[in-house]
Amino acid sequence: MNRPAPPFRDVLTLLGQLNYTWTNTESLLIHLIAGLAGVDKETATIIFLTLNTTRARVDLVERLAKMARTPPPVRKDVLDVTRKMMAEAKLRNKYNHCIYSFDDTGDNVSTLLMRVSETADQLRYGKMDAIDADEIANITRSIGRLAQTNRDIWALARRHRFPL
Numbered sequence: 001m002n003r004p005a006p007p008f009r010d011v012l013t014l015l016g017q018l019n020y021t022w023t024n025t026e027s028l029l030i031h032l033i034a035g036l037a038g039v040d041k042e043t044a045t046i047i048f049l050t051l052n053t054t055r056a057r058v059d060l061v062e063r064l065a066k067m068a069r070t071p072p073p074v075r076k077d078v079l080d081v082t083r084k085m086m087a088e089a090k091l092r093n094k095y096n097h098c099i100y101s102f103d104d105t106g107d108n109v110s111t112l113l114m115r116v117s118e119t120a121d122q123l124r125y126g127k128m129d130a131i132d133a134d135e136i137a138n139i140t141r142s143i144g145r146l147a148q149t150n151r152d153i154w155a156l157a158r159r160h161r162f163p164l
Contacts, residue, residue: 018143025153084149109130
């Protein structure tokens with residue numbers, strides 16, 4: 001079923017919610033760093049802020065979790081939440097690294113992906129995707145999954161007595 005796409009303003013509001021939910025959830029990695037590295041929250045915050053990409057922060061958390069000294073239940077809990085979080089990264093990155101296109105009424109919103117794809121003899125770039133009702137539903141579901149991951153990280157931190 002092809003339902004009409006929402007106006008651009010509504011798309012921007014939803015994408016703002018996606019970014020807020022992502023950033024809020026990513027910041028909880030501070031508690032995982034503190035608990036896994038055995039440091040206080042202030043030290044973990046400095047470590048978190050020193051690493052300037054999500055990938056670096058998640059890699060650190062996952063590597064700390066995989067250390068031999070990390071109890072298996074803690075390792076499993078941490079790896080479960082980081083994998084859930086990173087499963088949402090592709091969608092979040094898509095909307096943070098594109099240009100938006102819309103008509104003069106603010107309708108018919110599309111993304112123009114700002115990535116070059118190169119084969120042996122061709123360059124491709126500027127892949128366009130419509131932001132239709134189905135994509136809005138996909139973004140909304142991603143926000144819900146991120147919010148659940150956020151709650152899961154809080155529960156994990158409490159359960160394993162990580163610095164809060």
